[in-house]
Amino acid sequence: MGPTCGAPSAGCPFSYVALVRGAAAHDLYHAGQIQVIKALGGKR
Secondary structure, eight states: OOTTTTSOOSSOSSOHHHHHHHHHHHHHHHHHHHHHHHHHHOOO
16 A cells, blocks of 8 residues: 555555454454354353
């Protein structure tokens, strides 16, 4: 990514903001998956 990737353009189809939001949403999704697995697993 070059210095012009702060906003969507032909060389960079997404902005840094979109990238960070996507990464955060992805992490939250997996955190939820872990909680579901824990809940289904019961106590050991």
